[in-house]
Amino acid sequence: MSLLELTDVTRSVRLPDDRVLEILRGVTLAVDTGEHVAVVGRSGTGKSTLLNILGLLDAPTDGEYLLEGVPIGRLSARERTRRRGRDFGFVFQQFNLLPGRTALENVAAPLMYAPGRQFWRRRTLAAQMLERVGLGDRLDTMPEKLSGGEQQRVAIARALVRGPRVILADEPTGALDVETGQEVMGLLDEIASLTGAALVTITHDLAVAARAQRHYRLAEGVLVPVDLGGAGHEWVGDVPTLPGARRLPQVPGGVAGVPELSRPVPARTEQ
Numbered sequence: 001m002s003l004l005e006l007t008d009v010t011r012s013v014r015l016p017d018d019r020v021l022e023i024l025r026g027v028t029l030a031v032d033t034g035e036h037v038a039v040v041g042r043s044g045t046g047k048s049t050l051l052n053i054l055g056l057l058d059a060p061t062d063g064e065y066l067l068e069g070v071p072i073g074r075l076s077a078r079e080r081t082r083r084r085g086r087d088f089g090f091v092f093q094q095f096n097l098l099p100g101r102t103a104l105e106n107v108a109a110p111l112m113y114a115p116g117r118q119f120w121r122r123r124t125l126a127a128q129m130l131e132r133v134g135l136g137d138r139l140d141t142m143p144e145k146l147s148g149g150e151q152q153r154v155a156i157a158r159a160l161v162r163g164p165r166v167i168l169a170d171e172p173t174g175a176l177d178v179e180t181g182q183e184v185m186g187l188l189d190e191i192a193s194l195t196g197a198a199l200v201t202i203t204h205d206l207a208v209a210a211r212a213q214r215h216y217r218l219a220e221g222v223l224v225p226v227d228l229g230g231a232g233h234e235w236v237g238d239v240p241t242l243p244g245a246r247r248l249p250q251v252p253g254g255v256a257g258v259p260e261l262s263r264p265v266p267a268r269t270e271q
């Protein structure tokens, strides 16, 4: 049994002029614990819609979504909300941090809804998580005082603080320069593999996609597997990306597969 399993999932919306827009036309995807799956595709092809469905923020129009073997349609709204908070961590392009709240308060925020022990220990857990992403010395800093890369690291700490089974990242490097983006993805990969969480990354950047074990392109409402290792990347022209981004990058710090969660990310000046 897969952790997440979509079968022939569709999502359509009725537009104000009464036309029906078919965003997803039959998506089938299975993701197992510990897997990293990347989805690329042009703007407007439904990538965020797909991620929102996976993260229980949206529901399929048709088709089946099994979460640990349970059809999500069978869960009550309350149970869906509970599962979303407990099982999923979200990372967005624009970080979506709460302004006017410190890094620590931002990371502790999801623990406000956690059961007893996590709730009572929320500040400690948040501080530990910020330590792990290399921001142990910025606990009381406001997000607006942090660089983009640092803000995304806070967002990663927030996504991971409840120990989710699945991390859903929607263009996590979209607002960062290439080097910082790679650093952030290295961190996300490392923590995901250490905690055994599944990671689904949506990206326009092939270098980011290359970090995943499986790759798909979303086009015309369906997911098509793509082989990044194969010759003739015929799909490259379809995906806006940066020159040279096809080369598989080194993980910052060079520690892929050697999870040391407590090791802070090296400062950029050390690279």
Ligand SMILES: Nc1ncnc2c1ncn2[C@@H]1O[C@H](COP(=O)(O)OP(=O)(O)OP(=O)(O)O)[C@@H](O)[C@H]1O
Pocket: 013, 015, 021, 023, 041, 042, 043, 044, 045, 046, 047, 048, 049, 050
């Ligand atoms: N609730 C909605 N009502 C109407 N149209 C919608 C709705 N949600 C999504 N769409 C449309 O569906 C299409 C897919 O949207 P989505 O945000 O999933 O694309 P995307 O692949 O994430 O794009 P991008 O790469 O630009 O973020 C878009 O054309 C969008 O305008």
Ligand SMILES: [Mg+2]
Pocket: 047, 048, 049, 170
């Ligand atoms: Mg999107």
